[in-house]
Amino acid sequence: MSSNLRLIWNGLIPENPIFRLALSMCPAVAVTTSVENGLMLGLAVVFVQVFSSCTVSIFKSFIHPRIRIPAYVIVIALWVTVIDMILPVISPDVYKKVELFVKLIVVFAIIISRLELFASKEPLIPSFFDGLGMGFGFLFGLCLIGAIREFFGTGQLFGYDILGFNPLLIMVLPAGGFFVIGFIMAIFNWLEYKITGKIPTSGGAH
Amino acid sequence: MxxxxxxxxxxxxxxxxxxxxxxxxxLVHAATGSGSFKKDTEIQISFGAPVDETWAKDPANYRVFQKTDPDIEIPVTSVTLSPRKTSAVLTFGEALNLSSEYEVQAKNVTSDGKMLGNVEFLVKKSExxxxxxxxxxxxxxxxxxxxxxxxxxxxxxxxxxxxxxxxxxxxxxxxxxxxxxxxxxxxxxxxxxxxxxxxxxxxxxxxxxxxxxxxxxxxxxxxxxxxxxxxxxxxxxxxxxxxxxxxxxxxxxxxxxxxxxxxxxxxxxxxxxxxxxxxxxxxxxxxxxxxxxxxxxxxxxxxxxxxxxxxxxxxxxxxx
Known part of the structure; x- marks a missing residue:
């Protein structure tokens, strides 16, 4: 059990998809103008990641290695189609804002890279927890960026007015997302430098 | 290389x-309507003959709507006539959607005191x-x-x-x-x-x-x-x-x-x-x-x- 917990912790902080691996940056900037959007898309990613990890893990012996990438893409597209039908029923208003990105989960690099690196080699249970960890890491990243941008950009959190004025309007503009991610990445690097004593080389951004 | x-x-x-x-x-759509957008609040239409100034200056004589919603009329706030009286510019209070089609109907066009009947103009951007x-x-x-x-x-x-x-x-x-x-x-x-x-x-x-x-x-x-x-x-x-x-x-x-x-x-x-x-x-x-x-x-x-x-x-x- 502890190894499963470690898989979740691993996805949450040490290999956080957004800040450490720098994978799937597009939604991280695009939908995070508020916490609500980030939460919605994050949950969709958790769903797709967990279910496609499990599917690939179960059927890994049937997938020929030479056609594995198209096979993974089809598996992901299947689960994305499912969540794309579920979400508008649960919350139509928020879905309208993140609609394009829910569909684009198909091409999120984080999901296919976890299938390739983990689920295609490991049995079902670890794959499930790895998917859960990576999904929650992604969710955590989206919510953190969303909270910072919403709070400083509009003075609100979850749509509730907290400050009553807009401290930094730039945060909700397109440029703000880039700045916030750049600075959070730098903070993660700085923390690692303080703990381990060496400066990390940041991820490849794919 | x-x-x-x-x-x-x-x-x-x-x-x-x-x-x-x-x-x-x-090449395919060479013939578009005889109206065109000037700014996003203005439409220019041209008549075949000089029209009467008193008639042309009255915004009530024009009926403007989007081709897709004929029920929703867009009010004309003012009309300016060109010096030769053959073309008019209609100004609207609200901005128009430049990517959609508009229809302008001019009621009872009068020229030299004679009624010429209604004229319709189709206004849209060319392809x-x-x-x-x-x-x-x-x-x-x-x-x-x-x-x-x-x-x-x-x-x-x-x-x-x-x-x-x-x-x-x-x-x-x-x-x-x-x-x-x-x-x-x-x-x-x-x-x-x-x-x-x-x-x-x-x-x-x-x-x-x-x-x-x-x-x-x-x-x-x-x-x-x-x-x-x-x-x-x-x-x-x-x-x-x-x-x-x-x-x-x-x-x-x-x-x-x-x-x-x-x-x-x-x-x-x-x-x-x-x-x-x-x-x-x-x-x-x-x-x-x-x-x-x-x-x-x-x-x-x-x-x-x-x-x-x-x-x-x-x-x-x-x-x-």
Whole structure:
């Protein structure tokens, strides 16, 4: 059990998809103008990641290695189609804002890279927890960026007015997302430098 | 063949396609209505003969509505007549939607004291103007990288060197244009007749993946040198969000073949432009003294943020 917990912790902080691996940056900037959007898309990613990890893990012996990438893409597209039908029923208003990105989960690099690196080699249970960890890491990243941008950009959190004025309007503009991610990445690097004593080389951004 | 020669060749291929797309619809739809938009709150209409000033200056004589909603009338606030009295400019209180069609009905047109009956004018942009607006919008105003944040993975991955950035930009533009048209054809001729619209995600990503694989295989046989230059990028293109986003946007807004092609071209060139600009800055950045925790990606994000700020300057920019 502890190894499963470690898989979740691993996805949450040490290999956080957004800040450490720098994978799937597009939604991280695009939908995070508020916490609500980030939460919605994050949950969709958790769903797709967990279910496609499990599917690939179960059927890994049937997938020929030479056609594995198209096979993974089809598996992901299947689960994305499912969540794309579920979400508008649960919350139509928020879905309208993140609609394009829910569909684009198909091409999120984080999901296919976890299938390739983990689920295609490991049995079902670890794959499930790895998917859960990576999904929650992604969710955590989206919510953190969303909270910072919403709070400083509009003075609100979850749509509730907290400050009553807009401290930094730039945060909700397109440029703000880039700045916030750049600075959070730098903070993660700085923390690692303080703990381990060496400066990390940041991820490849794919 | 070095990158510069290659980019010239690619330009020679892309430019005629672009010119053809711009001109062809103009040939087909040469005769549009006799009205035109002046600004986004003004419509100009021209009469066959000089009209009476008292009649023309009365806003109540005009009925203006969108072609799709004939019930919703748009009130005319004022009318100015040209000195020769053959054309009038109608001014509206609210901004018009320049991409849709409007109809202007002039009641009881009077000329030299005689009633000439009702006249209708159809006001819309010509096809070429619409296409140019889409093109400019996708490339600059709503640049896919800086205002829609798509394709960031590739954008940060291959923008370290100018040479790879140019190669990627050109390869991407070509694949984007072709796959946009292919996805449009599949949607119109296969998915919609069979009522399989909910399968569009699977079909589009499958199409793009198969297409990229096909280009990869063909290029390997036909032109090994070009393959060596572009092979790496070809595989990466499948993971680029823009390649899937453009067909989805096309499907959502019901674009026709030419609109789809133009959106694909605009998105591709916009991506190439963003990649080129970013690679220029990042080559210089290598020589700068950046704080150690900011080295690599963090500083690249801050630079992208500055670019996004400057691209905000294009918002509200329109030629027609």
């Amino acid at each position: 070095n990158v510069k020669q290659f980019s010239n060749v690619a330009l020679l291929i892309v430019l005629p396609i672009f010119l053809f797309v711009m001109i062809f619809p103009a 070429g103007q619409i296409l140019f607006t889409i093109f400019l919008g996708a490339m600059l105003i709503n640049n896919f990288v800086f205002t829609k944040y798509l394709g960031l993975c590739i954008f940060f991955g291959v923008s370290q060197k100018k040479e790879t950035a140019i190669g990627m930009g050109i390869t991407f533009t070509i694949v984007m244009v072709l796959s946009a048209v292919m996805c449009w054809a599949l949607l119109t001729f296969v998915l919609q007749p069979l009522h399989l619209g909910f399968l569009q995600i699977i079909v589009f990503i499958g199409t793009v993946a198969i297409f990229v694989q096909a280009v990869d295989t063909i290029l390997r046989k036909v032109n090994p040198y070009l393959f060596k230059k572009l092979g790496v990028f070809l595989v990466l293109i499948v993971t680029n969000c823009i390649i899937l986003a453009v067909p989805l946007i096309n499907a959502d807004s019901g674009n026709g073949p030419f609109e789809s092609l133009t959106l694909g071209l605009g998105a591709g060139l916009g991506f190439a432009l963003a990649l080129f600009l970013m690679s220029c800055v990042r080559e210089k950045l290598e020589l700068c003294r950046v704080p150690s925790v900011f080295r690599g990606l963090p500083i690249a994000f801050v630079v992208a943020g500055l670019f996004a700020l400057s691209f905000l300057g294009f918002s509200g920019f329109s030629i027609f």
